[in-house]
Amino acid sequence: MLSDFFALFYPNLCAACDKTLLKSEVAICMECRYAFPYIKDAQLQDNALAKKFWGRVPLEHATSLIEFQKEHAIQKVLHSIKYHSNKPAAIELGKMLAESIIKGGHNFDLLVPVPLHPRRQKERGYNQSELIAEGMQEIMKIPLDNKLLSRNSYSSSQTGKGRMERWDNMETIFSMSHPASCQGQAILLVDDVLTTGSTIEACAHTLLKGPAKSVSAATVAAVL
């Protein structure tokens, strides 16, 4: 029934170029998949993304699949996921991200999507990061915990605030429930796009207060 709903709004059109999909294609056409600006060093330990977090939060590993470029296909796809509930595109990108992580030889125990505030999730009807994590789960075959983290503040906008104020905000923006469940686990945080990294940083700070072995982050796209 849910797939019928999506089919109504996405009658087999590519989420990136609007071209009619072939029967063998899902959500994003082969041509667009081929043309995405993939991040080449994404699986290396000291990649550009990992360096963004140096001196901020001790992430075990940070990776992303596609370089985010405004007005480009990837922005259109992420928009269709975030605002038009294009679940098939989220699942496909999640699978692609997971395949690149596995190729890089990295292993994780638990997927944790960056949560939306409950009010935001109610408005939107879903959490796009959770949909991406569901796609990753299909490939990685590890558990997904969408209750471990919760977001306390409705607005995540941190622009215009001073450094100290931002820090205070970051310390309280997320909280963790049932921390004992992540004892000794290598957690992989999942989000759609990484810009400044402040959301991942805040989530990781919260998770690192618990008994997890390590915290890493993976996003579909990133501003490098």
Ligand SMILES: [Zn+2]
């Ligand atoms: Zn396309």
